[in-house]
Amino acid sequence: MNYLDTITRMNLHEKYLLTSKQxxxxxSFLKTQGAVxxxxxxxxxxxxxxxxxxxxxxxxxxxxxxxPLKKFFLPPREELLSFDYQNNSYQKTDVVAEKRIFFGxxxxxxxxxxxxxxxxxxxxxxxxxxxxRENCIFIGVxxxxxxxxxxxxxxxxxxxxxxxxxxxxxxxxxxxxFVIDExxxxxxxxxxxxxxxxxxxHIKEKPAKAKIRYHYNRLPKVFEHVYTSQVWGQIAKKxxxxxxxxxxxxxxxxxxxxxxxxxxxxxxTRERFWDGCMLNRFAEVAGNENFRDELSSRTxxxxxxxxxxxxxxxGALHCVGCGRCSKYxxxxxxxxxxxxxxxxxxxxxxxxxxxx
Amino acid sequence: xEATTIQKQELYxxxxxxxIQVDHLTRTEKRFIISLPDGQSLGHKPGQFVELSVFxxxxxxxxxxxxxxxTGQFDLTIRATGRLTDKMHHLKTGNLVGIRGPFGNGxxxxxxxxxxxxxxxxxxxxxxxxxxxDYTLARRSDFGRIIIVYGTKNPSEILYPSEIKVxxxxxxxxxxxxxxxxxxxxxxxxxVITTLIPPLDLVVERTVAAVVGPPVMYKxxxxxxxxxxxxxxxxYMSLERRMKCGVGKCGHCQINHTYVCQDGPVFHxxxxxxxxxxx
Numbered sequence: 001m002n003y004l005d006t007i008t009r010m011n012l013h014e015k016y017l018l019t020s021k022q023x024x025x026x027x028s029f030l031k032t033q034g035a036v037x038x039x040x041x042x043x044x045x046x047x048x049x050x051x052x053x054x055x056x057x058x059x060x061x062x063x064x065x066x067x068p069l070k071k072f073f074l075p076p077r078e079e080l081l082s083f084d085y086q087n088n089s090y091q092k093t094d095v096v097a098e099k100r101i102f103f104g105x106x107x108x109x110x111x112x113x114x115x116x117x118x119x120x121x122x123x124x125x126x127x128x129x130x131x132x133r134e135n136c137i138f139i140g141v142x143x144x145x146x147x148x149x150x151x152x153x154x155x156x157x158x159x160x161x162x163x164x165x166x167x168x169x170x171x172x173x174x175x176x177x178f179v180i181d182e183x184x185x186x187x188x189x190x191x192x193x194x195x196x197x198x199x200x201x202h203i204k205e206k207p208a209k210a211k212i213r214y215h216y217n218r219l220p221k222v223f224e225h226v227y228t229s230q231v232w233g234q235i236a237k238k239x240x241x242x243x244x245x246x247x248x249x250x251x252x253x254x255x256x257x258x259x260x261x262x263x264x265x266x267x268x269t270r271e272r273f274w275d276g277c278m279l280n281r282f283a284e285v286a287g288n289e290n291f292r293d294e295l296s297s298r299t300x301x302x303x304x305x306x307x308x309x310x311x312x313x314x315g316a317l318h319c320v321g322c323g324r325c326s327k328y329x330x331x332x333x334x335x336x337x338x339x340x341x342x343x344x345x346x347x348x349x350x351x352x353x354x355x356x
Numbered sequence: 357x358e359a360t361t362i363q364k365q366e367l368y369x370x371x372x373x374x375x376i377q378v379d380h381l382t383r384t385e386k387r388f389i390i391s392l393p394d395g396q397s398l399g400h401k402p403g404q405f406v407e408l409s410v411f412x413x414x415x416x417x418x419x420x421x422x423x424x425x426x427t428g429q430f431d432l433t434i435r436a437t438g439r440l441t442d443k444m445h446h447l448k449t450g451n452l453v454g455i456r457g458p459f460g461n462g463x464x465x466x467x468x469x470x471x472x473x474x475x476x477x478x479x480x481x482x483x484x485x486x487x488x489x490d491y492t493l494a495r496r497s498d499f500g501r502i503i504i505v506y507g508t509k510n511p512s513e514i515l516y517p518s519e520i521k522v523x524x525x526x527x528x529x530x531x532x533x534x535x536x537x538x539x540x541x542x543x544x545x546x547x548v549i550t551t552l553i554p555p556l557d558l559v560v561e562r563t564v565a566a567v568v569g570p571p572v573m574y575k576x577x578x579x580x581x582x583x584x585x586x587x588x589x590x591x592y593m594s595l596e597r598r599m600k601c602g603v604g605k606c607g608h609c610q611i612n613h614t615y616v617c618q619d620g621p622v623f624h625x626x627x628x629x630x631x632x633x634x635x
Contacts, residue, residue: 080368080369081368081369083411083412084411085411085412088372088411088451088452089372090369090370090372090411090454092366092369119605120605121362122604123603123604123605123618124365124367124603124604124605125362125363125364125365126364126365126367126603126605127364127365127366127367128367128368130362130364131364227632253605253607254606254607254608255600255601255605255606255607256600256606256608257368257414257415257600257601257606258414259409259411259412259413259414259415261412268411268412270368270409270411270414270415272368275606275607275608277607277610282607282608283597283598283608283610283633284598285571285596285597285598286435286437286438286596286598287437287570287571289570289571289596291571291597291611291633292633297633301610301612304612304613308613309610309612309613312613
């Protein structure tokens with residue numbers, strides 16, 4: 001990747017200086033335009049996207065949040081309808097599309113939302129998700145990739161601005177706000193206190209720490225040949241089947257639907273919950289027959305969904321390289337290591353083929 | 357974003373529909389005849405399914421066991437095997453249930469016209485196939501021979517005894533039945549369903565087999581059909597998965613890249629022959 005191209009591309013946008021002092025003011029202004037959500041400290045070393053009460057709590061320099069943005073569009077628990085048990089009737093649960101501004105998100109996070117958009121628009125476009133996605137503005141921020149971020153290796157550079165309205169790049173005085181679209185322009189103008197920057201900004205390259213041995217556009221090809229790879233069995237030896245990787249994945253969206261009855265037994269709600277294909281009962285049918293009862297087949301299914309099945313339809317990889325599955329895996333299974341092992345397997349196969 | 361330019365759909369709201377008749381079929385199975393509000397027709401294809409729900413007990417995919425030629429009402433044959441289906445067995449005529457659908461890909465009857473039909477039904481697999489059996493009987497002159505092969509574990513599990521009696525008596529239906537474990541009163545054949553296939557005299561070029569049964573059955577039925585030299589192109593089957601949403605989102609019914617609720621449950625055998633985890 002040529003960094004000069006990135007610098008040139010970014011400098012085509014209008015730029016404004018937001019000084020460190022102005023950032024809380026800018027957030028306060030954003031709060032007059034919609035509900036603002038941003039990364040805030042959760043524990044000493046962990047971060048979470050939360051509603052911004054106090055602009056001082058907003059963190060702009062963080063490696064990643066624990067959960068991806070999907071929780072705002074596909075809530076972990078969502079009421080679909082409420083029913084009256086006695087009359088056997090129900091009421092539709094409205095999805096209110098409030099105006100929301102997501103402040104200070106990373107490019108892979110935005111890409112994750114765009115992947116979810118694809119999944120919920122295709123086939124039967126789902127109103128619940130799409131209503132929540134309306135009226136949202138995303139303001140991106142630069143980040144320093146750590147050893148778990150695969151985004152760069154998967155073709156999503158730090159300065160990827162697709163889907164964003166403003167992109168923030170740190171400089172000595174604060175941040176340069178690159179205006180990406182009209183919504184971003186309106187926000188900068190509405191705030192009105194920023195100085196336009198005319199000189200070229202030399203964006204510092206943020207090298208990726210995690211590497212994948214192949215260019216990302218060769219990965220779908222690799223996944224055409226590794227269905228029977230021994231790598232799946234090797235992962236299964238370590239994997240606990242806890243489903244953390246599903247829950248924290250930027251692009252996983254599988255769900256379960258259950259009825260919850262209230263304590264008075266008069267009424268209740270039909271709710272959907274996040275589910276995960278790594279959990280052992282996910283592919284179970286009546287009579288306890290389970291079509292993916294082995295961890296190896298579940299791991300294989302999960303990664304094929306990221307690199308093959310959806311990719312064949314959408315043309316995009318459905319792993320955005322956020323690194324959450326690696327960072328939070330209790331068994332320390334690393335996605336980059338897994339992909340490299342699959343690549344090795346594939347290369348080995350190709351060598352054998354050539355030999356014969 | 358183009359979120360606003362596409363037609364958003366309300367996917368998860370059921371139509372409250374009335375149970376108009378309940379038939380006790382076996383100790384564990386009942387047939388529910390259901391009518392949608394305002395006399396609407398379900399408009400299904402044989403082999404499709406609906407999402408059935410009872411508030412407080414959840415929702416589950418159930419295949420439709422009546423022919424689309426019967427309008428204004430439809431049948432669901434339900435085995436009591438879980439929370440929702442146990443609750444269903446306590447419901448009575450006049451009770452309301454939630455219906456979404458029909459969903460999925462049924463049998464394409466236009467491709468079956470003029471063919472000899474071979475129905476291979478294992479256990480409760482007869483329920484989804486009954487929609488197609490009834491359809492072929494309602495349009496009898498559109499089809500060649502109608503051969504029904506049916507196997508159950510024991511005589512007490514035989515579904516639809518009155519319909520079976522009619523099929524046995526009709527000269528234009530060839531009906532063969534077997535049970536794995538006979539009781540003292542059983543006078544018919546004993547053995548697994550695959551024992552009924554070798555004696556059949558089939559004209560394989562014009563025979564189409566429709567196969568539905570428990571997961572363990574498919575492999576053996578396919579072997580038996582292969583031994584009869586029935587071409588793969590002439591085999592259709594319906595696969596069971598727990599389709600939670602019915603609209604290709606929730607992921608539960610996915611086999612590799614295939615969503616059973618969208619591309620199935622009825623599959624043309626050549627399309628899934630190489631699909632691992634399918635059967």
